[in-house]
Amino acid sequence: ASGTQGNFFIHMGAGCGSSDKGARSPWSAVIDQELKNKSREERFNLKMLILGTTASGKSTVCKQLKIIHSEGFTDEERLNYKNILLLNLFLGMKELVIQAEKLNFKVARKNKKAAKFFLEINPL
Numbered sequence: 001a002s003g004t005q006g007n008f009f010i011h012m013g014a015g016c017g018s019s020d021k022g023a024r025s026p027w028s029a030v031i032d033q034e035l036k037n038k039s040r041e042e043r044f045n046l047k048m049l050i051l052g053t054t055a056s057g058k059s060t061v062c063k064q065l066k067i068i069h070s071e072g073f074t075d076e077e078r079l080n081y082k083n084i085l086l087l088n089l090f091l092g093m094k095e096l097v098i099q100a101e102k103l104n105f106k107v108a109r110k111n112k113k114a115a116k117f118f119l120e121i122n123p124l
Contacts, residue, residue, distance in 0.1 A: 090123040
């Protein structure tokens with residue numbers, strides 16, 4: 001039960017502590033050491049808040065930091081980024097061909113086959 005009495009807060013219930021203020025659990029020293037170690041580690045951690053609008057390069061900055069200051073990318077991450085890059089390449093080329101046609105730019109004879117390929121492809 002808990003309640004207030006005057007300016008004091010009273011809480012009654014089961015507890016894990018000892019009434020002897022000098023007694024320490026064997027785990028107390030282990031926990032204290034672990035907290036001290038974590039505190040030392042945190043001094044070397046840098047936390048950054050990166051703000052920006054869509055497509056302003058926030059993810060790019062994070063990826064560059066990972067490459068420069070960390071172990072780089074895993075094989076799985078490399079494969080994933082490769083697929084994203086290829087998708088962006090195909091979509092970009094398709095858009096270039098579409099816009100060239102809208103603006104009545106002539107596609108050179110040697111590039112017509114490639115232009116047709118990018119127009120017809122659906123990389124998604």
